[in-house]
Every structure is written in C-alpha cells, then in structure tokens.
Amino acid sequence: MAEPTFRIVEVIYEGMTQLDFTAPHTVFSRIPNSETIVASKSGGAVTSDGGLTFAGTRAMADIDRCDLLFFPGGLAATEVINDAAFMTEAKRLASGARYLTSVCTGSLILAATSALKGRRAACHWAWRDMLTLFGAIPDPARVARDGDIITGGGVTAGIDFALTVAAELAGDDFAQALQLNLEYAPSPPFNAGRPEIAPPEILARVRKNMEGIMPKRLAQAQAAAARLSAPPLGELSRSD
Amino acid sequence: MAEPTFRIVEVIYEGMTQLDFTAPHTVFSRIPNSETIVASKSGGAVTSDGGLTFAGTRAMADIDRCDLLFFPGGLAATEVINDAAFMTEAKRLASGARYLTSVCTGSLILAATSALKGRRAACHWAWRDMLTLFGAIPDPARVARDGDIITGGGVTAGIDFALTVAAELAGDDFAQALQLNLEYAPSPPFNAGRPEIAPPEILARVRKNMEGIMPKRLAQAQAAAARLSAPPLGELSRSD
Numbered sequence: 001m002a003e004p005t006f007r008i009v010e011v012i013y014e015g016m017t018q019l020d021f022t023a024p025h026t027v028f029s030r031i032p033n034s035e036t037i038v039a040s041k042s043g044g045a046v047t048s049d050g051g052l053t054f055a056g057t058r059a060m061a062d063i064d065r066c067d068l069l070f071f072p073g074g075l076a077a078t079e080v081i082n083d084a085a086f087m088t089e090a091k092r093l094a095s096g097a098r099y100l101t102s103v104c105t106g107s108l109i110l111a112a113t114s115a116l117k118g119r120r121a122a123c124h125w126a127w128r129d130m131l132t133l134f135g136a137i138p139d140p141a142r143v144a145r146d147g148d149i150i151t152g153g154g155v156t157a158g159i160d161f162a163l164t165v166a167a168e169l170a171g172d173d174f175a176q177a178l179q180l181n182l183e184y185a186p187s188p189p190f191n192a193g194r195p196e197i198a199p200p201e202i203l204a205r206v207r208k209n210m211e212g213i214m215p216k217r218l219a220q221a222q223a224a225a226a227r228l229s230a231p232p233l234g235e236l237s238r239s240d
Numbered sequence: 241m242a243e244p245t246f247r248i249v250e251v252i253y254e255g256m257t258q259l260d261f262t263a264p265h266t267v268f269s270r271i272p273n274s275e276t277i278v279a280s281k282s283g284g285a286v287t288s289d290g291g292l293t294f295a296g297t298r299a300m301a302d303i304d305r306c307d308l309l310f311f312p313g314g315l316a317a318t319e320v321i322n323d324a325a326f327m328t329e330a331k332r333l334a335s336g337a338r339y340l341t342s343v344c345t346g347s348l349i350l351a352a353t354s355a356l357k358g359r360r361a362a363c364h365w366a367w368r369d370m371l372t373l374f375g376a377i378p379d380p381a382r383v384a385r386d387g388d389i390i391t392g393g394g395v396t397a398g399i400d401f402a403l404t405v406a407a408e409l410a411g412d413d414f415a416q417a418l419q420l421n422l423e424y425a426p427s428p429p430f431n432a433g434r435p436e437i438a439p440p441e442i443l444a445r446v447r448k449n450m451e452g453i454m455p456k457r458l459a460q461a462q463a464a465a466a467r468l469s470a471p472p473l474g475e476l477s478r479s480d
Binding site for chain 1: 265269285289290292344383395404407415417422424426430432434435445446
C-alpha cells in the first residue's frame with residue numbers, strides 16, 4: 001500500500017500579512033509526496049493586508065487532519081485568537097499534527113492553542129514578548145526549533161523557515177536545489193532588518209508608528225491568554 | 241491642486257511564480273501617496289504556480305495609464321509574450337510609464353515590449369541569456385538599474401528589488417523602516433542561492449530538472465523576438 005500523502009495545512013485569515021503565507025507556500029507547494037491545502041475559518045475567499053484576495057480556500061472544519069499545520073502572522077492574529085470557532089478548529093488540527101509551525105505573529109495563534117506551553121518559539125521582534133502570556137518562551141532566532149515545533153521570526157523569516165522545513169521533510173539536497181531555483185542569495189539594499197542592527201532613528205520611527213496599534217493588540221492577547229489559563233467551563237460548573 | 245496619486249500597476253498572469261509578485265506587492269502596497277493596482281489580461285481571477293488564485297484583478301485594457309509598471313516572472317512568461325492581446329496592452333502601459341520594472345523572467349516580458357533594447361536588465365540566472373534575443377543586455381546583478389528601468393533577478397530577488405524601488409520612490413528612511421517592519425535580516429539555512437556558489441552536484445541536479453522545459457521556452461522566446469525585430473505588418477503590405 002502506498003504511503004499516505006503528507007498533508008500540509010496552511011491556515012489563513014482576513015488581515016493576515018500575505019508574505020508570511022506566500023513565501024512559505026512557494027516552498028511547501030513544491031515539496032514532493034505532499035499536498036498543500038490552504039484553509040480558512042469559513043472557506044472561500046480571504047483578503048490579506050495589501051488588498052490581495054485569495055480565492056478557493058477550504059473550511060478548516062472540512063479538513064479531518066494534517067501532518068503539518070502552519071499559521072502566518074498579521075495584525076489580525078490577536079483577533080483570531082479570540083474567535084472561538086476559529087480556535088476550536090485550530091486546536092483540533094494542532095492536536096493531530098506532527099509538526100506545528102508558524103511565521104511572525106502566527107506563533108501567537110499556535111500559543112493560543114496551548115501547544116507552546118514551556119516551548120521555545122520565534123515571532124516578529126515587536127510582538128515576541130507576548131508569547132510569555134501563553135507560557136511560551138520567546139526565542140530571538142530567525143528560525144526556532146523545539147522538537148517538532150518549527151517557527152520563524154517576522155515576515156521575511158518565512159523563507160528561511162520554509163527552507164528549514166523543506167530540509168526536514170525532503171532532505172538537504174532538495175532544499176538546496178529549491179534555494180537555487182528561487183535564487184535565494186539575499187542582498188538587502190540596507191542593513192536595518194532587526195532592532196539590534198537598524199539605525200536608532202529608524203527603530204524609533206517604527207516603534208512610534210506601532211504605538212497606536214499595540215495597546216489594543218496586547219489587550220486582545222491578554223484576553224486570549226486569560227481564557228487559556230482559566231479552567232474549562234465544564235469543570236467550573238461540575239457539581240457532582 | 242493635489243499631486244495625482246502615484247500609480248503602480250502589477251500585471252499578473254496564469255502560471256506566474258506568485259512569490260515574484262507577492263514579495264514586491266508587500267512593499268509596493270505600503271508606499272505612501274501611491275495606489276497599487278493588480279491587473280491581468282482579462283481581469284478577474286488569476287491562478288499562479290502552487291495553485292494560489294488571486295481574485296479581483298483589473299483588466300489591463302481598463303487601466304488608462306500608470307507611473308510604474310511591474311511584471312513578475314514564471315514559467316508562463318514565455319507564453320504571454322506570444323499573446324498578442326496581452327502584449328498590446330503591455331506595450332501601451334509601458335509606453336506611458338516612468339518606471340519599468342520586473343522580477344525574474346518578468347524582464348523577458350519587458351524585453352518583448354521592446355523597452356529593453358540596448359538596456360541592462362536582471363533575470364533569473366537560468367533564463368538571463370534569453371534577454372539577448374530582444375537586444376537587451378543581461379545583468380547578473382541581484383537588482384539592476386539602467387535609468388528608470390529597475391529589474392530584479394530570480395524570484396526572491398524581488399524583496400531586494402522592491403526595497404530598492406521603495407527607496408527611490410519614498411526615500412531611504414522609509415525603505416529602512418519597512419525593512420525593519422518586515423524583519424528582513426535574511427539568514428538562509430544553506431549557501432546555494434546562485435550557480436556560482438551552489439554545490440556543483442546541486443547545480444547539476446537543477447540544470448537536469450530544467451532540461452525538459454527549456455527547449456520549448458527558448459522556442460517561445462525566439463518566436464516573440466522574431467516578431468519584435470520584423471518590420472510591422474503595415475509596412476510590409478504598404479504598396480504606395
């Protein structure tokens with residue numbers, strides 16, 4: 001009997017950062033002997049940041065299981081972790097997956113499934129500390145691996161992350177051939193991609209731009225974390 | 241009177257390599273005082289490599305003009321340059337644009353509009369030589385600039401390319417802040433991203449995989465180039 005196809009499920013949502021998703025998808029969709037399914041809460045069309053609409057996604061509830069689960073990040077990540085229907089399906093898919101993966105603030109979604117308790121995970125530099133709300137250990141690495149949990153840092157870390165996953169699933173030679181096909185020999189025109197190396201005035205500018213959005217996002221993460229650490233409703237109401 | 245919005249038109253097509261498009265789109269869609277329009281030959285939904293479907297694109301013919309024209313690459317690039325209706329609109333938009341840009345084999349499309357005669361352009365390493373069919377000068381740079389023609393190399397060069405364009409349009413500070421937001425401090429897990437640095441056996445493997453597809457693609461490029469250098473039909477049939 002043929003080995004069942006390795007199933008990768010990428011869960012996207014309104015307001016995700018599309019490059020968090022599209023860069024890994026470029027890699028995942030080329031991994032041999034695997035199928036890649038793009039899923040969303042309700043199926044159908046999903047619009048990302050930058051106004052791109054991805055048509056034809058499958059409803060999470062219609063997917064019985066997966067081998068690798070992937071969440072991209074985005075400003076809306078702290079919203080979906082407060083969406084009970086989304087999180088029910090996210091937890092179900094996570095519980096059956098061998099590999100749990102994410103890019104950027106997608107690790108906050110993984111964390112909100114409770115899968116990251118006591119585990120190391122990467123995240124976008126500006127959001128990384130929120131992982132502690134869920135008992136996860138923020139890892140400043142561009143790609144963090146803790147057992148079969150593989151996570152990438154902010155947005156463009158998705159390429160390094162996905163090639164790491166490709167090597168795990170299909171071998172180093174395959175990953176290197178893919179890197180050559182994608183001509184991935186990066187040469188950024190500036191040296192400003194991390195807070196530690198960015199010019200101080202650039203970092204200050206970015207932090208200032210984020211000031212307006214962070215309090216609401218932090219409150220959303222705290223709300224999701226509080227729900228996670230509270231005992232399940234069933235236990236609270238049990239009278240026997 | 242307010243300055244008119246700077247208009248960026250990204251032309252996509254069936255079978256494009258979606259990361260050629262989605263990485264630059266992430267950057268372009270954040271450039272201040274600009275609008276980004278995703279266009280295609282007939283408008284509507286367009287499916288890329290890897291099975292992603294982008295909904296809601298606008299028909300090229302419905303766009304009167306643009307300031308920056310952008311073509312991503314893909315295996316189908318050598319097909320669209322033989323599509324008369326596509327190329328009529330591509331030439332019209334190119335003729336009015338200030339900036340002509342591309343990533344990967346998108347430069348073959350630019351070249352087929354005749355805009356690259358005697359001009360330097362980048363392209364995916366395996367396809368770069370085809371530029372000479374159109375009188376263009378292949379440039380091995382990751383991002384090549386020749387006047388207001390700005391082109392990127394293969395696939396992932398699109399990030400370096402787009403940040404270069406962002407710096408041109410909105411300044412170095414803006415481009416650096418965006419780089420920090422996108423956490424673009426690349427750290428590839430392997431060192432195989434260009435033929436010059438890839439392990440020889442990896443390069444041989446990739447070249448072997450391409451053997452099957454290249455003759456047809458080269459013939460398509462030659463056909464388009466022959467049409468470009470032939471005198472227009474009007475001149476041939478003129479009897480007066």
